[in-house]
Amino acid sequence: MNCFKLPIGLCEEIEGLIRRFWWGQSGERRKIHWARWGELCKPKGEGVMGFKDLALFNDAFLAEQDWRLLQNRNSLLCRVFKPKFFPHGSNLEAPQSQIGSYAWSILKGRDVLMEGLRWRVGDGLGCIRFRESVCLALIKPGTNEWNSKLLQQLFSTRDILIESIPLSSMQVEDKLFWPFTPSGSYTVKSGYRFLYKAQSLDNNDYQHEDNGLWKRVWGLKTQPKIRNFLWRAIKNAIPTKVNLKRCMTITEDRCEQCKAEPEDTEQQAEWDFCGLGAFGTFKELVEHVVEEGKGLEFLTTIVWTVWHRRNAMRTSSNPFPVQQIQ
Known part of the structure; x- marks a missing residue:
């Protein structure tokens, strides 16, 4: 590869x-x-x-x-x-x-x-080779100063940021660098992120989400299967009856426990965990626990156990009693 x-x-x-x-x-x-x-x-x-x-x-x-x-x-x-x-x-x-x-x-x-490389301007000669004669006139020959009059002609006043780029007083060569790493050197990791972001922007699919929630989720000191389940529950990517009915796998979406409400992480009755209050979705509950610094590991383990018992109720005639969860 x-x-x-x-x-x-x-x-x-x-x-x-x-x-x-x-x-x-x-x-x-x-x-x-x-x-x-x-x-x-x-x-x-x-x-x-x-x-x-x-x-x-x-x-x-x-x-x-x-x-x-x-x-x-x-x-x-x-x-x-x-x-x-x-x-x-x-x-x-x-x-x-x-x-x-x-x-x-x-x-x-x-x-x-x-697409990603940038020039660190020295004498301007390296830029000229790649951009024909454009850069030649932007730098005054022999003085290493920007040609302000030409910049004003080529660019609007609002967009003139080129003059803020310092030019070296010494005769140093122009240098290409990768602006997405601190060292200026290209790495596969930064290159992939650059490509993926560009593709997402082209597809109008880029949504940056960085509120600390996911860093906390992936850093949980618990079993990988429980972390994975927590991610799936937040994303509503688990086989609840409502989701299964939506996929036309089953026809009945009532909860196995209460036999009254539809079984769904997003649309079922409001969540209430240990007196923290009511929440419309499971994600809101997790975000509240993270913001308040409460026991996310404890919450995740309890929810996973509830889901495990739910599955046992569907596949076994003798699921473990609910008191064991408390």
Whole structure:
């Protein structure tokens, strides 16, 4: 994955295997997928599982190879590829090639760098090579000062931020850097986040959610299966009867315990836990417990035990008594 561009079909096939494993499918017996794959691929800090979109992940890996070609001109990789594919410049200027080794498919990662890289301006000559003659006139030759008159002609007053970029008093070369890491060096992790955010913005699907809830959830000192259940309960991604009826798996959605209200995490009777008050949804209850610094581990264990007993009532004639939960 970090050396070759994988076919989209192969990535989708692997993702299908991951989805089926995650939702518990075995053999030909199909399972309900309670959340779409694009939702599961969002970062854990946004309240989902942090699975990788393999096509984007592949591009992020390939961009790392292009970054190495750009930074390590004396490496064996660069000395092998440069005479054939970019003899008169850098790999950022290399033309597309349909001949030669398939290893040159790492060029696919160049688009990632071209979208995200920024210039640290020195003498302006490096920028000129990539942007023709635009940068040449913006810097006064020999003085290392911005051409304010030209900037005012090319940009509106509100958008003139270029003059705030300091120019070195020494004759140093322009340098490309990756602005999404503190060191300025490209990493696969930052590249993937950059690609995923750009894709989400294009699809109008980017919703940043960072109120500390999910950091607290994933940091719970409890069993992984209980943390996973808590996430599914907050997202209403568990097989309650209302959800099963919505999927046309069953026809009756009454709760097994009370036989009166519909069984659903979002629409059932208001939650009330240990006198904390009434809440419309389970997520509101968890957010309140996190904000107040109360025992989220205790709440999670109790809720998981209640769910475990609920399942026992459906599959067994002798579920353990409710008093054991208290």
